[in-house]
Amino acid sequence: MIPSLYIASRIIRDRPFSYYSSSRGGWNWKIYLKCLVIPLAINLIYYIGYPLINGCVGPNRLTIPFFIICLILVPLQCIAEEYLFRGFIMQTLGSWIKIPVVALIIQAVLFTGGHMYSMGMIGILYDGIVLGFLAMYTKGLEAGSALHTVNNLLLCYFVALGLGTSSLITIWDFIPGILVPLIYVMLEINTDGLMKKQMNVV
Known part of the structure; x- marks a missing residue:
């Protein structure tokens, strides 16, 4: 997907491809890894508590090959989606439409249509x-990619362990999806832009 986006960026030529990663002009793995910590901690609380309250819903099908494949492919898939929706689409729309919230909503609707x-x-x-x-807010894709990665990766392992299901959506299933991103964003805002300082964003 990312090579395709690179080709598209060369066709549109509205900015260097590196600026789809961040306003700093590139992807920063150190920032991405730091940003994994908070959503990982919050999600683990939920995923440990869920089976204690609800029990298992199926057999454990987690295997070492599956674990390794997910560990490699899920982060790449999540980062690629961030490049497509929050990098290429949102930034391109933002350069055409001078009201940022419109570009934000359009990319979110398109993102939903793909799921x-x-x-x-x-x-x-x-x-x-x-x-x-x-x-x-962070002027980069690392923070969102970290949140996206943790959510998808732990969900894969959670379902494979027989602790949950991806086919039947209940109100309880909405809890991590709503609270984890909300807590993550609030922690960033209430720490006086700590993430921004880490990223050297003005």
Whole structure:
């Protein structure tokens, strides 16, 4: 996906491809890894508490190959989606439409359209808005990519362990999808732009 975006950016020629990563002009792995910590901690609380309250819903199918494949592919998939929706689409729309919130909402709707999960689409739209806000607030894709990666990766392992299901959406399933991004954003805002300082964003 990212090579395709590179080609598209060369066709449009509105900015260097590196600026789709951040206003700093490139991707920063150190920032991405730092940003994994908070959503990982919050999600683990939920994923440990869920089976204690609800028990297992299926057999454990987690295998070492599956664990390794997810560990490699899920972060790449999440980062690629951030490049597409919050990097290429939102930034391109933002350069055409001078009202940032319009570009944010459009990319969130398109992001939702790419994830046809019935009732779960409400949560996907919410995630798209939050991830778009993070990209705008931090002026980069690392923070949103970290949140996106942790959410998808732990969900894969959670379902594989038989502790949850990806087919039946319940109100309880919305809790991590709503609270984790909200807490993550609030922690960033209430720490006086700590993430911004780490990223050297003015």
